[in-house]
Amino acid sequence: MNKKTLNDVQVINKTVLVRVDFNVPLVNGIITDDNRIQAALPTLNYLINNGAKIVLLSHLSRIKEEADKAKKSLAPVAKRLQEVLNREVKFVPHTRGLELETAIKALKPGEVLLMENTRFEDVVNGELVKNESKNNDALGKYWASLGEIFVNDAFGTAHRAHASNVGIASNIKENCVGFLVQKELEMLSQGIDNPEHPFVAIIGGAKVSDKIGVIDNLLKKADKILIGGGMAYTFFAAMGHNIGKSLLEEDKIDLAKEYLEKANGKIILPIDSATAESFADVKAIFTDGIDLPDNLMGLDIGSKSIKLFEDELKDAKTVAWNGPMGVFEFENFKTGTVAICEAIAKLKDSFTLIGGGDSAAAAIQLGFKDKFTHISTGGGASLEYMEGKTLPGIEIIQTK
CATH class of the missing domain: 3.40.50.1260 (Phosphoglycerate kinase, N-terminal domain)
Structure with missing residues (x-):
């Protein structure tokens, strides 16, 4: 595989933005299947053990109107992730702004922060604008400005050009794939191409x-x-x-x-x-x-x-x-x-x-x-x- 992987970048003391796929099934705020959270653990544990300051981005379902946001927050995911990692996961209920920026700057090596559902950016002030889903240029640049390295570990959205994957990767100095995506590409290549x-x-x-x-x-x-x-x-x-x-x-x-x-x-x-x-x-x-x-x-x-x-x-x-x-x-x-x-x-x-x-x-x-x-x-x-x-x-x- 010719793409950069985690083994090709130095993450110690760096603020690392990680696009994960935490699009888990939720029923009345309860996660019914945490497989996608478990699948992210190899990458997250590597980053924790190698002293990165970790900022996680994920979508959760589609957001078509303002009312969707109340039932599609990533807050339950942060709670479950904290349990499986056995360490604190800071949750910021915003996708941009001073509270998010301040929390990211305060991160110490090995600490983990999860920001709110990236698709909250698809509805702004009640209007369906699809800033995330249509890879809004300003949004991709803003999210890229929050870190030093971008890791794409969300294979489930790799076929889409969104602000939280293509947008960030286009506007950050260094990027790579995480272990989940690396394994997907190696397995699919072996099964389909070779x-x-x-x-x-x-x-x-x-x-x-x-x-x-x-x-x-x-x-x-x-x-x-x-x-x-x-x-x-x-x-x-x-x-x-x-x-x-x-x-x-x-x-x-x-x-x-x-x-x-x-x-x-x-x-x-x-x-x-x-x-x-x-x-x-x-x-x-x-x-x-x-x-x-x-x-x-x-x-x-x-x-x-x-x-x-x-x-x-x-x-x-x-x-x-x-x-x-x-x-x-x-x-x-x-x-x-x-x-x-x-x-x-x-x-x-x-x-x-x-x-x-x-x-x-x-x-x-x-x-x-x-x-x-x-x-x-x-x-x-x-x-x-x-x-x-x-x-x-x-x-x-x-x-x-």
């Missing part, structure tokens, strides 16, 4: 339109692409099959035909389905082939498809997966996704990668968190990486 073959990609989810770039990019790299989820039915329609009431993107049928021709046998589709008469968690009706009667919709892959996909995976040396095989939130239609998790988990001496988003959520919820080489923390960012796109929050970081 895979050991056979390389099998698994693409699921609802819509072809969401995964056009991924399919396009991976057709050039993978030996096989297994396609499941709702998006498979647009491919079936392109092949002339009856898909009943299944999800269909009619405007993507020609594109699906094009991909099937271009793939030259690389694309492997399901051969049966678990269906229902409506989008509901009811007992599955299994079909014996691809064609469905008019009254049914496909909600998961069937047992023959599971066996087909398991056979395609068994010799894989690299597996990259993005998107579930069915409606895994439904008890009756999670079987395909569970089976894929199990099939990948059984692989020995293989590099296995989940590219964030729903497939990562599924693997974690289903108990497979430790069974993969890497599960990405950034849904949108990892998806764009898998598409071969440049990530603005990474691109702006200085090279070694």
